[in-house]
Amino acid sequence: MSLLTELRPDLAAIAKHVKPGSRVLDIGCGDGGLMAAIESEKDCDARGLELDPAQVALCVARGLSVVQGDANTDLADYPDKAFDYAILSQTLQTATRPDLMLDELLRVGAKAFVSFPNFAHWRTRTALMMGGRMPVTRALPVTWYETQNIHHVTIEDFRDLAKAKGAMIEGSWFFANERAIGPVGANWRAEFAVFELSR
Amino acid sequence: MSHTSSTYALPDPLPLDSGQELTDAVVAYQTYGTLNADKSNAILICHALTGDQYVASDHPITGKPGWWERMVGPSKPIDTDRYHIICANVIGSCMGSSGPASIAADGEPYAMRFPVITIRDMVRGLVALLDGLGIEQLHAVVGGSMGGMQALSLAANWPERAARVLVIASTARHSAQNIAFHEVGRQAIMADPAWADGDYYGADTRPDNGLAVARMAAHITYLSEEGLTEKFGRRLQDRDAKSFGFDADFQVESYLRYQGSGFTQRFDANSYLYITRAMDYFDLAEEHGGKLGDAFAGTSARFCIVSFDTDWLYPTAESRHVVHALNASGAKVSFVELSAPNGHDSFLLAHEQLDRVVKGFVE
Numbered sequence: 001m002s003l004l005t006e007l008r009p010d011l012a013a014i015a016k017h018v019k020p021g022s023r024v025l026d027i028g029c030g031d032g033g034l035m036a037a038i039e040s041e042k043d044c045d046a047r048g049l050e051l052d053p054a055q056v057a058l059c060v061a062r063g064l065s066v067v068q069g070d071a072n073t074d075l076a077d078y079p080d081k082a083f084d085y086a087i088l089s090q091t092l093q094t095a096t097r098p099d100l101m102l103d104e105l106l107r108v109g110a111k112a113f114v115s116f117p118n119f120a121h122w123r124t125r126t127a128l129m130m131g132g133r134m135p136v137t138r139a140l141p142v143t144w145y146e147t148q149n150i151h152h153v154t155i156e157d158f159r160d161l162a163k164a165k166g167a168m169i170e171g172s173w174f175f176a177n178e179r180a181i182g183p184v185g186a187n188w189r190a191e192f193a194v195f196e197l198s199r
Numbered sequence: 200m201s202h203t204s205s206t207y208a209l210p211d212p213l214p215l216d217s218g219q220e221l222t223d224a225v226v227a228y229q230t231y232g233t234l235n236a237d238k239s240n241a242i243l244i245c246h247a248l249t250g251d252q253y254v255a256s257d258h259p260i261t262g263k264p265g266w267w268e269r270m271v272g273p274s275k276p277i278d279t280d281r282y283h284i285i286c287a288n289v290i291g292s293c294m295g296s297s298g299p300a301s302i303a304a305d306g307e308p309y310a311m312r313f314p315v316i317t318i319r320d321m322v323r324g325l326v327a328l329l330d331g332l333g334i335e336q337l338h339a340v341v342g343g344s345m346g347g348m349q350a351l352s353l354a355a356n357w358p359e360r361a362a363r364v365l366v367i368a369s370t371a372r373h374s375a376q377n378i379a380f381h382e383v384g385r386q387a388i389m390a391d392p393a394w395a396d397g398d399y400y401g402a403d404t405r406p407d408n409g410l411a412v413a414r415m416a417a418h419i420t421y422l423s424e425e426g427l428t429e430k431f432g433r434r435l436q437d438r439d440a441k442s443f444g445f446d447a448d449f450q451v452e453s454y455l456r457y458q459g460s461g462f463t464q465r466f467d468a469n470s471y472l473y474i475t476r477a478m479d480y481f482d483l484a485e486e487h488g489g490k491l492g493d494a495f496a497g498t499s500a501r502f503c504i505v506s507f508d509t510d511w512l513y514p515t516a517e518s519r520h521v522v523h524a525l526n527a528s529g530a531k532v533s534f535v536e537l538s539a540p541n542g543h544d545s546f547l548l549a550h551e552q553l554d555r556v557v558k559g560f561v562e
Contacts, residue, residue, distance in 0.1 A: 047531070056535040057552045060503060061559025065531040067522055077523045 003037035009180065010115040011037075013173045013194045014087055017113070018042055022084035025049065025108060027071045028091035032059035039064070047083075049074060072096045075104040083109045090192075092116045092158075093149040102165055106199045111170065115194040120154035120187045121176070139191040155187040162197055171196040200272055200279050202231045202256050206295055209327045213290070216480075219314040222304070226328045227295025228252050228287035231271065232279035234334075241334045242277060242561065243325065243361070244286040245342030245349035248474055249414075249466055251294040254286040255279070260465045269549060276558035282338060287328055289321040289349070291473040296324070299469035300400060310469060311397035318345070318481045322352045326360060339363035339561050343546040344513070345474070348481050351521065354502070355483055355494040365560055367505045367553075368546040370517035371491055371524070372482040377512065380420050381475040384413030388468045397469050410468040411459030418458050423509035423542030427451060484524075491524035502532040503560040505546075505553065512543040533560065 004015050011034045018024060020042045026035050029048030032055075038044040048066035050056050059066035067074070071088070072095060086109030088101070093116050095101040105112040117139045118124075127135035134144035142149070153161075155174075162169055174181050174190035181189055206227045212220040229252040234241060244254050244267070255271040257264060271277045271284055288296035291313070299313040329337070340361040342350040347369025354364045370377075388394055391409030399405050419427075431451040435441070438448065447453040484491040502525050506518035515536045525532040537552050539545035546553070 045531075047526075053535050053537060054552065056533070057537075057556050057559070060533045060535065060556045063559070063562070065501065065533050067526070067532060067534040068536055069519075069534070077519075077526055079527055082526070082529070 003033075004041050007033055007037055009175045009178050010173075010192050010194050011089055013175075013180070014089065014113045014115065015042070017171060017196060018044060018085055020044070023047075023082070024085045024087060025078065025083040026087045026089070027075070027105070028089060029059065029064075029066060030055055032062055032064045032066060034087070034089070035059070035064050035066075036062055071101065075101070075108060078108040080107055081110055085109050085111050085113060087113045089113070089115045090117065093151050093153050095151060098151050098153065099161060099165065102161065102167070102197075106165070106167060106197060110198065112167075112197045113194060114158070114197065115192060116153055116158065117149070118155050118174075118187065118190045118193050119152040120156065121191050122188050123191075125188075155190060155193050158193065158195060162195065165199070167197040167199045169195055170198050200231055200255070201233065202229055204229055204256075207328050207331050209324070210331070211327075213320070213323055213327060215314055215320045215323075216317040217315055221290065221297060221314060221316075221320075224290060224297040224324065224327075225295070225301075226287050226290070226297075226324050228285055228328060229254065229256060230286075231255050231284040232282055234283035234332075238332075238334050239336070239338060240281065241283045241285055241329075241332075241337050243329070243337050243340045243353075244271065244277070244284060245325070245340065245346035245353075246286060246289065247342075247344035247346050248417075248478065249462065249471075250346070251292065252286045252288045253294075255284065258465070261461075266547065270554070270557060276554045277341065277561055278558075282561070285328075285332070285334075287325055289474070290324040291316045291321065291470060291477060293467035293470040298467065299397065299473055300467045308400040310400065313469070313473060315476055316473060317477050318348045318352050319356060319486065321477065322349050322356065325349065325353070326357055329360065335360075337361040337363075339365060341365040341367075341557075341561070342369065343367040344369055344543065345478055347513075348478065348483075351483055351494075352481075354498060354500055355487065358495075358498045358500065361500055363560065364500050364502045365505075365557065366502070366518075366521070367557075368507055368510050368513055368543055370481075370513040371484065371494075371521045372517075373479050374517075378479045380416060380512075381479055383416045385472050385475060387412035387416065388472060391468075394468060397472075399468075405463070406468045407460070407463040410463050410466065410471060411456070413468075413471060414462040414466075415455040415459040418455060420512045421542060421544045423511070423540060425509060426541045426544075429540065430454075491520065492527035495525055495528040495530050498528065498530050500530070501560075502530055503556065504532065504534045505556060506534075506536045507539045507542070507545040508536055509538075509540060510543045510545065 347366035388409035391406035394406035
C-alpha cells in the first residue's frame, strides 16, 4: 500500500474510505497523488480537476485523466451523479461560494469527501486572541493578504452548512500534528477535518 | 532514425460523404521507427491544412527539416526508438496522395472535377491505409489543428482504432470566423486569372498570386497580436523612412509576402480550395445527431486535449467544448490550456510543458 501511505493524512483518510472500484472526481487534485493511489490500490476510475496547468501537465505525464479548470465554474460541465464520490480536499475555503460548491459536489457525486483546515484550532484561536492579528500557523502558513483561503471555516461552521444544505454526515475524521485524533473537542483540537457527506 | 517513404494504392473505391466515391485513390505516407511484432506500437500523426507526411524528415521540395522534428524522433516526446510513427498525406492534398492535381481516369488532371471531400473522408483514407498495413489499433492518434480534427473524427467514427487520442490546438467544428477567413483565401485564389477555373496544370502560369494572398491572410490567423508586435512592431524593412508607396515598407509586410510566395513553391492552389472546404464542413456534432457527446458515446479511448491561451483561431473555449462533451460521455479525458505567446502556431514551436504532456500522455 505504498502510494496510500505517502499521502497527506487527510487524503489518506479519504483514500481509505473510498469504496473499491468507485468512480471518483478529485477537485483540486494537485499533482494527482490521491488519484494515483486510489487508481492503483483501490481500482477506482479517477478523474481530476485542477487549476494550475503545470500540475495538470504533471498529472497527464503520470497517466491520469485531469482537466484544467476552475472548480468555482467548471463543475457545471459534469452531469448529475456522474461519480460515486466527489472529493474536495483543502479547497472549500478557497471557493468563491463554498455553499454553492458544496451543492455542486453533491450534484455530481453520490457522496462527497470534503477536507479543510479548521480555523477554530486552539493555535489559531490563541494567535488571534493573543496576537490580535490574523493567525499564521502551521496549518495556515500564509499571511492574510497572500492566502488563497478567502472563506475560513471551523468544524462547527461546516456542520451547520451541511445541515443547512440537507447533507447527511456519513463520517468525519480529525487530524492534529499529522495524526488522526478522536472526535472529542475536535473543534478545539483538530488542525484539519475530513467529512464524508451524502444527500 | 530509420524512415520509409511509400505510397499505398487503396484496393477499393473510397466512399465519400458527398455520396460520390474516389476510385484508384492513393495515400502517400512516411514511417519512422520500427513496427513491433504484434503491431501494437503504431502512432498515427495527422497533419494540418498545409502540412504533409514529412513530419520528421526533410521536405523533398523545400529541403527544410520535418514540420514536427522537435516532437518526433529518437528520445523525443514521440519517441521513434519505441514507437512506429505513421504520417500520411491527406486525400485532397498535393504531396503524393490523391488530390485535384492527380490524373483522373481520362488521363487529365482532376482539377475541379475532384470530388469535394470532408475531414471524415480524409480519415477514411487513413483508415484504409491502416487496414492495408494490418494495424488494427493504434497506440495513439495525434494531431494539431486540422490534424486534431482528424484525430477526433477517427475517435468518433472508428472508436476501436485508437487507444489514445491527442488533440492539440483544434476544434470539433469550424466557426463562422474560421469559415470567413477561409473564404477570403479561396476568393483570392479564384479571383486570380491564372486560376482559370482550376484548369491551370498544363498552363504556363499558375494562380500563385492568389494562393500567396490566401496564405498571407491565413498566416495572420496562426499568429497572435502579441507575437506579431514582438516580432515586427512597426519596424520598417531595409529602409529608414516610409516610401510613400506600396512596397513592403513594414517588416510585417515583407514577412507575409515571403511566407506567401514561399508557400506557392510547395502547395497546389486547388488543394488549398478542397482542404479549406473540408475544414469548413467539419462539425463533429452535426455528424452525430447534433450532440457532440453522442459522437464519443461508449468510447474506451483515453483523450488529451491541449489548447493555447493566445490561439484565437481555435480558442480554448472550443477545446473546452470538446472536453465537456467527452466528460458527458464518460470518456477518460485530460485537458490543459498552455500559456504560449505565439497563437495557433504555438503547437509547432518549442514548449517544454507541451513536450511533457505529449510524452506523458503517449506513454
